[in-house]
Amino acid sequence: MNKTIEVRFFMFLSDLYKERKWDNPLQLDIGETISGTALLEKLHVPLERVEVLMVNGKAVCPVLANIHAGDRVAVLPPGTPGPYRMMLGFRKME
Numbered sequence: 001m002n003k004t005i006e007v008r009f010f011m012f013l014s015d016l017y018k019e020r021k022w023d024n025p026l027q028l029d030i031g032e033t034i035s036g037t038a039l040l041e042k043l044h045v046p047l048e049r050v051e052v053l054m055v056n057g058k059a060v061c062p063v064l065a066n067i068h069a070g071d072r073v074a075v076l077p078p079g080t081p082g083p084y085r086m087m088l089g090f091r092k093m094e
Helices: 011-020 036-042 082-088
Strands: 004-009 026-029 033-035 052-055 058-060 066-068 072-076
Touching: 004 011, 011 072, 033 036, 036 052, 036 066
Parallel strands: 004 072
Antiparallel strands: 004 026, 033 066, 052 058, 052 072
16 A cells, blocks of 8 residues: 655745755655654754645645645745735635
């Protein structure tokens, strides 16, 4: 059984691919389930550098996200331009 997720980084976070020599998208083995904050810790991405996770196309605050094997995750930083915020269905999450 596949226990991986697909992770994509956007805007200035996309520099992580080059800096860390990661494939784009990053395929990551997580086992069964991982929280959004645990995922960011595993990837060594500080929580303050992330505004929202898009899990299978749905905006979720990183501290509330539960990610399961097979999920597709997009990591978006603070400062995503206004029109994209509306199209993606999120606004600044405290």
